[in-house]
Amino acid sequence: MIWINGEPHPATGPHVSARDRGFTLADGLFETMRASGGTVFRLDRHLARLSHGLAVLGIPEPPQLRDWVIEPVGAAGTGDWSVRLTVTRGVGPGGLAPPAEVRPTVVIALAERPAVPARYQEQGLTVVVASGRKNERAMTAGIKTLAYTDGVAAWLEAQRAGADDALFLDCDGHCSEATASNLFVWTGRTLMTPPSACGALPGITREAVLDSAETLGVPATERLCDLAELLGAEEAFLTSSLRGIVPLVRVNGRAIGGGVPGELTRQLVGAYTALVAQEHRR
Amino acid sequence: MIWINGEPHPATGPHVSARDRGFTLADGLFETMRASGGTVFRLDRHLARLSHGLAVLGIPEPPQLRDWVIEPVGAAGTGDWSVRLTVTRGVGPGGLAPPAEVRPTVVIALAERPAVPARYQEQGLTVVVASGRKNERAMTAGIKTLAYTDGVAAWLEAQRAGADDALFLDCDGHCSEATASNLFVWTGRTLMTPPSACGALPGITREAVLDSAETLGVPATERLCDLAELLGAEEAFLTSSLRGIVPLVRVNGRAIGGGVPGELTRQLVGAYTALVAQEHRR
Numbered sequence: 001m002i003w004i005n006g007e008p009h010p011a012t013g014p015h016v017s018a019r020d021r022g023f024t025l026a027d028g029l030f031e032t033m034r035a036s037g038g039t040v041f042r043l044d045r046h047l048a049r050l051s052h053g054l055a056v057l058g059i060p061e062p063p064q065l066r067d068w069v070i071e072p073v074g075a076a077g078t079g080d081w082s083v084r085l086t087v088t089r090g091v092g093p094g095g096l097a098p099p100a101e102v103r104p105t106v107v108i109a110l111a112e113r114p115a116v117p118a119r120y121q122e123q124g125l126t127v128v129v130a131s132g133r134k135n136e137r138a139m140t141a142g143i144k145t146l147a148y149t150d151g152v153a154a155w156l157e158a159q160r161a162g163a164d165d166a167l168f169l170d171c172d173g174h175c176s177e178a179t180a181s182n183l184f185v186w187t188g189r190t191l192m193t194p195p196s197a198c199g200a201l202p203g204i205t206r207e208a209v210l211d212s213a214e215t216l217g218v219p220a221t222e223r224l225c226d227l228a229e230l231l232g233a234e235e236a237f238l239t240s241s242l243r244g245i246v247p248l249v250r251v252n253g254r255a256i257g258g259g260v261p262g263e264l265t266r267q268l269v270g271a272y273t274a275l276v277a278q279e280h281r282r
Numbered sequence: 283m284i285w286i287n288g289e290p291h292p293a294t295g296p297h298v299s300a301r302d303r304g305f306t307l308a309d310g311l312f313e314t315m316r317a318s319g320g321t322v323f324r325l326d327r328h329l330a331r332l333s334h335g336l337a338v339l340g341i342p343e344p345p346q347l348r349d350w351v352i353e354p355v356g357a358a359g360t361g362d363w364s365v366r367l368t369v370t371r372g373v374g375p376g377g378l379a380p381p382a383e384v385r386p387t388v389v390i391a392l393a394e395r396p397a398v399p400a401r402y403q404e405q406g407l408t409v410v411v412a413s414g415r416k417n418e419r420a421m422t423a424g425i426k427t428l429a430y431t432d433g434v435a436a437w438l439e440a441q442r443a444g445a446d447d448a449l450f451l452d453c454d455g456h457c458s459e460a461t462a463s464n465l466f467v468w469t470g471r472t473l474m475t476p477p478s479a480c481g482a483l484p485g486i487t488r489e490a491v492l493d494s495a496e497t498l499g500v501p502a503t504e505r506l507c508d509l510a511e512l513l514g515a516e517e518a519f520l521t522s523s524l525r526g527i528v529p530l531v532r533v534n535g536r537a538i539g540g541g542v543p544g545e546l547t548r549q550l551v552g553a554y555t556a557l558v559a560q561e562h563r564r
Contacts, residue, residue, distance in 0.1 A: 002301070004300065009300075011301075012299070013299035013373075014295070014297050014298050014299055016296050016297070016298055016299075016300050016305060017295035017297055017298075018286065018291075018295060018298050018368070018389045018391060019284070020305070021434075023304050023305045023368070023428075024366070024368065024428070024430075025430040025431065025433070025434055026308035026430055026431045027430070028431075057431070057435060058438050082376065084306070084376065086300070086305070086306065089434075093393075094364065094366065094396075095396070095462070095524075096430070096434050096461055097437070098438075107300045109300060111375075114376075114377070132417075132419055132421030132422070132423070133417065133419040135414075135416075135417035135420065137414055137415040137453060138414050138417065138432055139412060139432040139435035139436050139439070140432055145429075146306070147308045147427075147429035147430075147432070148306075148307040148309065148378070149307065149308045149421075149427040149429045150420055150422050151307070152309050152371075152380075153338070153421040154421050155379070156339075156380075171417065171419060171453045242377075
């Protein structure tokens with residue numbers, strides 16, 4: 001199901017103008033959210049992150065934004081959904097200059113949340129380090145723009161190398177994030193995740209995992225992490241809204257810890273699952 | 283006028299699916315070309331650059347691509363047109379993984395070529411150095427993807443600073459390019475333009491200007507150029523398909539050379555204009 005500026009549309013389309021700046025220039029932002037039982041997990045946090053991104057890009061925030069998310073999710077009813085919210089600067093005249101009057105395009109796309117392959121939890125997944133770097137000094141570092149071309153290219157490169165996903169280093173050589181998920185590294189003493197200074201997106205699940213670690217009494221922090229630290233770690237995992245926590249067991253063919261999902265990762269999956277269930281009940 | 287996969291559509295739209303990966307992930311490429319008298323300037327070079335980009339992204343090249351450009355341009359007839367060719371990976375199921383069967387979306391958008399403001403040629407334009415950097419080590423460096431969000435953000439930042447455009451430095455601090463045009467610097471001895479190793483796009487006009495310099499007997503080359511060299515230059519200018527050669531007279535408020543369009547720039551505008559006219563007559 002597709003909703004555009006609050007109106008439902010058939011899934012097949014067409015839905016948007018070919019002159020929409022989201023299509024021509026990636027001039028927009030998005031959020032991928034998880035909904036269940038008619039509510040979106042941490043909707044406030046997603047909308048706050050989006051608002052910040054809109055302010056950075058100077059795109060006016062449509063006042064109905066929250067309603068335009070809540071209505072389709074409510075209409076979808078129970079069940080487990082992935083909700084993609086896209087906001088663009090709308091139709092433009094060509095070139096980089098925005099039109100005099102900006103009318104943003106807001107798209108909500110609802111789909112059944114895809115099942116996470118069982119082997120991801122049981123065996124963990126593998127990454128290779130991407131041949132290209134993440135730009136921690138980009139104009140749009142830290143906001144979730146539509147510009148995912150590099151992520152797609154890195155993901156395809158990883159598939160060709162026989163891995164599940166790619167891990168980006170930033171231009172300074174620090175670990176940043178995977179193509180569409182955040183990285184966590186457990187040294188045996190500290191759980192760490194790269195800071196936004198490394199070009200890592202401030203993930204909503206990443207934040208919830210930091211909360212879950214606190215619940216378990218595990219010291220957790222944002223910290224620079226180089227590749228050697230990751231390779232020498234006891235455990236590692238990736239986080240995203242749609243997959244939650246997924247163990248990371250190999251990097252460039254080298255095993256992390258025992259090369260199997262670790263004990264702390266398993267505990268955090270439990271704590272995070274409980275947290276999601278608890279927030280959905282409220 | 284909008285043509286999609288060879289078929290004409292009303293300009294107003296909607297034209298494309300909200301699930302098109304060009305809209306959701308900037309998963310595609312584009313070319314902006316100049317047409318006049320029914321022919322596109324250096325169409326072969328534009329299509330070659332696009333082909334290379336499609337190969338990098340692993341998007342299959344539609345065999346009818348050239349016809350899909352030539353037909354609308356022929357139909358538009360005489361006059362001076364800007365032709366935007368966009369190719370995306372088409373509709374996808376969500377997430378970064380492409381669909382099993384990729385059916386690219388090809389959009390041709392024709393519009394009257396916007397007049398270059400007279401003051402650009404007469405007085406030259408001004409840039410500020412963007413606060414963010416261009417990533418010369420990106421997965422997609424050197425190909426013209428849809429991911430122009432950083433360019434838009436830098437352009438808006440420049441407008442707020444009272445400048446016409448923004449100039450990107452790469453992550454090493456070398457001059458790269460402006461938001462949608464290449465940079466040339468004249469030292470008084472050599473005409474230089476940043477190489478692709480600095481994240482500069484291999485512009486079609488840039489190439490034609492190197493040809494024009496050869497015609498004039500001016501030594502011209504790709505070379506690393508730092509900001510101090512640009513600030514100390516005798517002349518500088520920007521190049522793009524729609525604007526051609528535009529003098530650059532100020533960077534961060536500091537005058538380049540005399541702070542007015544230079545003599546070599548003027549000669550190159552003449553040689554380039556003659557080159558375009560000559561190639562269109564053929």
